[in-house]
Amino acid sequence: MHYQYIQEQSQLDEFLQAISTQSVLAIDTEFMRRRTLYPEIALIQVFDGQHLGLIDPCCDLDLSRFWQIMSDAAILKVLHSPSEDVEVFLKHGCIPSPIFDTQFALSLLGGANCLGFAIMVERFLGLTIDKSESRTNWLQRPLSASQLEYAAGDVFYLLPCFEKIRAEIEALGFMNIVIGEGDLLVTKRAYQTPDEMLHIDINNSWQLQPAQLAVLNQLAVWRRDKAREKNLALGFILKEPTLFEIARRQPQSMNQLRTIAGIEPMEINKSGKQILQCVEAGLAAPVETHPLKVTRLIDYPDYKKSAKLIKQKITKVAEKVGVPVDVFASKKQINQLLSWHWKLNEQNRSHVLIPDLMTGWRSELLGETLKEWHD
Missing domain, CATH: 1.10.150.80 (HRDC domain)
Structure with missing residues (x-):
């Protein structure tokens, strides 16, 4: 596995120029978050199939061009379970899009939810990868050869896994669902409760x-x-x-x-x-x-009946389109819809996120199925 450890601006500029014309990039980050509110970025890994760069943000590099690439709608960013990676990007003023989350895509294909990276690599590439460096202190310098090798592997193996997963997703016509879920993730991570x-x-x-x-x-x-x-x-x-x-x-x-x-x-x-x-x-x-008294959903007389009815309606749609029911709607997402319907007035609704079931690909597939809970 060949990679470039980027610690100087000239190296970074040359690398970014090389990858900026690609349509797909495998991305990962290493960060630390033991006591901090925000993740502290320690390394950025990027692979386009030819060039693999390990960008060291601890070296006082100007990353503005990289953030532009992460926001470029013409470049698909492939990540595995990118929730905290997205927080890293948002912290630096970058709104990444479009995103292909291989973990979500696998659940969409009927696999286990939250399938780990190592299991994915073993399944698609037949390789057992060493995860011993996963708990390392990524902010400590210098980084060892084994740390760099481990970090490079996270994108080196991600890209070929993605190619196999994408083929299955496209065969089912689910590409818009995966991209839509990436957009939803970014929206939710960027949201701040008033x-x-x-x-x-x-x-x-x-x-x-x-x-x-x-x-x-x-x-x-x-x-x-x-x-x-x-x-x-x-x-x-x-x-x-x-x-x-x-x-x-x-x-x-x-x-x-x-x-x-x-x-x-x-x-x-x-x-x-x-x-x-x-x-x-x-x-x-x-x-x-004074704030209104907080009422738990389970204290609403019709909660169990309504949650069950919503789940039944969603199940019919999910089975019809071939999306696993637990991917289409979790209990938390159903509760989010009921909270919107029962707890919020028009003024409050303007300050909170629209329920997942009322937006994006879920809303498109549901159509008018849940319209009685939209108001």
Whole structure:
């Protein structure tokens, strides 16, 4: 396997010029994300069938041309399970499109959901690949020969697997579904929950009253803002159970705050005043601005009946077009549609993502099948 380890701008410019005229690129990234809110990119692997480059973003390279290529609609970007890779791209202002996710394509062909890369390579190429470097520290320099070889293999083997998978996908006429799913992934990864709705995503928020939810929302907004500022995962700012407990008990002094389980003394020293300010702001909010009480889907009288009916309707369409039912609609996607139908008013709907079942290839195939749940 021949590859080029790119650490200088002149190497990068020459490599990007060589691949920019190709119609298909196999892409992968290596990154670290142990405590950070955003993935920290450590290596970018690209293979066009002739040129295989390992781009080192730790070398202060100008990657603007690469991001342009990733956004070029004329170049198909092939990735395997690209959810976190997409986060890397979006963090750098790049909206990648079009994307062919080989993992999703395999599930569309009736394979197991979330099929791993090594299993895919063994199935299509008959090769057993070494995954011992998968847990390596990719930000540490210098990278070893075994690390570079491992990283190169992720795209070297991806491209021939893709060619075999694409042939099966095209034979079924499902290419637009795979590309559409890639677009949907990018849309969902780019979405940011509006500040006024952040409390809804906190576990057990349904147990709180509107006045407590006003405090919880203040805390949730503060936590996200601080996580962005510090580039720390949300849980390293305050864990959800602690957030919930503060909103429930509404401490109004440092001593009261210290009695809440789960909050570290160091965090109280650093952020205690800010936390108490969130509590104070929530308590001071006018009643008419309080969030509505959160209702769980399972507490709606018709939930089970409606979810079952939607699944039955989808199953008929899925079987007719040959798409596996669990690929067409997961339980989460059905719940997303019911939440849209029951929980959101017109104003809220304008700030949240349209349900997966109401957009893209799923909507095209369903037609008017679920129209009673669209309003």
